Amino acid sequence: MRQLLDKKMWIGLLMIVPTLGLAQPQGGPPPAPVQVAVASNTQIAPIREIPGFTKARYITTIKAESSGRIVDLADIGSQHEVSAALGLIADNEYALRIEELQNAINNAQASVDFLRQESERLQTLYQRKLASSTDIDKNDSDLKIARGDLAQARARYQQLQDEITKLTVSAPFTGFVSAHHSQPGQWVNEGQDLLEYMSSGELEIVVNVPLQYKSQVQVGAQWQLRDQAGTLYQAEITGFVPAATSNSRQIRVQLATQDGGLFAGEAITVLMPEAAPQELLVIPRDALVLRRQGAHIFVINDAVARRVAVTTGLAQGDLIAVSGDLQAGDQVVTRGNERLRNQQTVQILNEK
Template identity: 50%
Template sequence: MKPLLFKTLISFWMIGWLQGASAQMPPALVTVAPVESQQMAPLRKIAAYSKAKYITTIKAETSGRVIELASIGEQVETGESLGLIADETYALRITELKNAITSEQANLDFLESESKRLQSLSAKNLTSQSALDKNKSDLLTSKAKLAQAQSRLAQLQDSISKLNPKAPFNAFVTEQFAQPGQYIDQGQNFLRIMSRDQTEIIAHLPVKFKQLIQGGKIWQYQNQSGQIFEAKVTGYVPAATSNSRQMQVHLSDLSDQLIPGEAITLLVPETEPKTVIAVHRDALVYRRQGASVFIIKDNTAHKIDVETGLAQGHYIQINGNIKPGDSVVIRGNERLRDQQSVELGNN
């Protein structure tokens, strides 16, 4: 027998044997996922970082001695106390003003009573016009003094309320500028706080991306662990302001897992997205001949050769004899053979 004919017969025999072996193999346990139609675009990796939306230095709004203040790292809710400042003279001034108000109120009550008495006497021609005029003048003066005392008391109470500074937003303390027992003047730095639930992402992009930067767009980013998350474009500076002539873009983190100052990689679309057929990365099986996937029909695995394209997160574009909705194997495909029967497992 000629060598070429012998090799051909052997090849046909091996193919038949493999097909028979595949048919006789027990069902393979696999996990499947649907082939999807997704919007994808080429991505540019841009170095970016996260920052707190608000970083504020709390200043003392009144003078006094520091009694207590929030610790570094302490988390506070909006309206919660950040510390306490005391001024012993405030209690004395409050007593003084309250006594002044009581005294002036008594004088006003007397003058109002005297006004009624004089008006009654005037009706009987038993008093002079000058007495009425003097009473009217004293009455107006007393009302003004009472209003001034009440205003001074309100101002003092407002100053007292400022002895207990409150957090303007949900925050954590990053720095202390005073210590308990220290006397602090009005306007002096007290604490520095940073918002803890409004983390944003800052990136600088080449001007050529300006047509793609639109508020509300959802982009992806990769943290230092390689995990993919999403962020929403909230705004940008419409000018090339940096030395490298790039535009500053702001995004809000949709994952709530970033901490301020964390370095990340922003995945910026280089073009408008287009609709592609995509599968989970785990569906791809790589061999020397190229990439392939296994789709499942009637509990049987069918090998489909594919070409890969764009990638986005856990998904990758494929081109081949496959359509959206097909069930593709994402677990258990490493040892799977074409035409092998399968058993579907849980995702």
């Protein structure tokens, strides 16, 4: 009986095995979704990071050009065009002086008019021999003196008008108010500080470069900057001091950038090339897969991933130089490469 049961069990197993074989999936796993980039030959150089800062190109302290009481001052942070009013100083004495000089001009003008008419009358009398040449000479002298007095009165009036215009503080260039040194209602004397004013739209980047890299400091050279948020900017060297100006033997270098987004006084990092750039084969850093035994990447050929061992070199930004069995134009996997296997089929998601 036992032998009969064993025989039936073996027959049952033989019937189940083919059924299990038919239930196995056919055709292997589906293609792995990946994103790719293209390897390229690019000029790249070793980079040294140097701290620097930004500053407004022009920073000035606006001073009072006349004495008086401050009526108004522009708000801190307010933007102004060149020659725009930044503040107003009042002086009540100016009104009295204007009236005084206007009266002086009127009196001098009346004297000139009278003496000119008197000259015409004396000339007529002289022709009739009713006036002497001495009378005419004295009139001419008095007329010259009166005309001189008129010119002086007008000159004093113009000087007063110029002083009055100085009561209005004007912007020397396009910029913004960065600080107040006086307040409305305060009495100020000529030459006293009123406010601090900075130029806008013209930032200057300042960095101190070690003297050993002086060969890299050339006007017109293009360097990169990175702000504290990690944003990269392109900058150009506009000038430098051709001397080691500090105890640390460094060269002061000025750069300018056309990119917006930087504020005056902001700390930045300057990415200075340490040597002349070389043309190298580069790929995005994300394409690297780092393991204990070394680094490798995946190159895509006909939707199949081929594992390639690489040796890394210089890096610049998001790019890194590599050497190995690949060439410019090859597609390398940048996303989805951590779990990818050699010779695995892929589906490129970012291919256009």
